[in-house]
Amino acid sequence: MTIQRPRYVSPLFDSARWDEFEFRKGDIVICTPAKCGTTWTQMICALLIFQTPKFDRPLSSYSPWLDMNLRTQQEVYDLLAAQSHRRFIKTHTPLDGLPIVPEATYVCVGRDPRDAIISLANHIENMNHDAFNTMLARVNGEAPEQGNREESVNEGNAEPPDTLEQRFWKWVYEDDAVTERVSTLKGTLHHYCLALNEQVRSNIFVMHYAAMKAGLEGEMRRLAAALQIDVPERTWPSLVDAAKFDNMRENAPRIAPDAELGVWKDSHRFFHSGKSGYWTDFFTQEAFARYKGRAEELAAPEVLRWAHQGSTPQIW
Secondary structure, three states: OOOOOOOOEOOOEEHHHHOOOOOOOOOEEEEOOOOOOHHHHHHHHHHHHHOOOOOOOOHHHHOOEOOEOOOOHHHHHHHHHOOOOOOEEEEOOOHHHOOOOOOOEEEEEEOOHHHHHHHHHHHHHHEOHHHHHHHHHHHHOOOOOOOOHHHHOOOOOOOOOOOHHHHHHHHHHOOOOOOOOOOOHHHHHHHHHHHHHHOOOOOEEEEEHHHHHHOHHHHHHHHHHHOOOOOOHHHHHHHHHHOOHHHHHHOHHHHOOOHHHOOEOOHHHHOOOOOOOHHHHHOOHHHHHHHHHHHHHHOOHHHHHHHOOOOOOOOO
16 A cells, blocks of 8 residues: 655655665664754764764765755665665655655754754855756756856845845744745744654654754764664764764865765855854844744644753743
């Protein structure tokens, strides 16, 4: 019997690319909303699997984003099929859009949604849009669309680009179907709801960015246990050190996603700061109440408390 799943699709990704994927026993699916610690979790998985901070290829070559349209589906399938090590695969598709198979472990990571949108704004500004458009056009068999719309929006008599605060509130109130616009507050909380509901399964493992920041080694050890990976005690210090934010930024050309494809203006800027709370610059008491009211429309109190753990100031 064919299981019908929601299809999450945009110009950048298509969850239907999972439909024909052949899983292996031990596969790890890193399932996170955008800008919620995806690359960090990929790096941690790589460190646990290889048990060395030295890799001979860029991180994306080990852990591709399967449903992203910068490579053809067959190119990604071939890359993964050729791997003999334990595979760890990236996706931003929520759990209801993925095949959930017993032989795989699904690592779901969350972050304060307010921090995620601030990070996403920096992410968009750092994109090399011409490179993205060229690769998307190749995969889709279309002529590439030239020009960086983010940079050219203020040319001539066009309206000036949105401020960070304006982008933030657009993201908060965006109400399109999550299958079409998953990188919104609505989509992010939907992702969290599914992960928290499904963690009763033995192969669904949930982590939070705030806990990773507060106790990196403890969270790495917890993940290793969930993945049934044994790490010698003498090896832990070098692995934990390699997973620290400053070390990842220093090695950004090999760790930032698809940096080898030229998709970033500055691969180091991909690791912008890793800090939390930049939204507090424009969060008045009225803004707190406004955001809280919208979030409460979208998710249950226990989900919101989990999503905002470690936030400054705490509002749940």
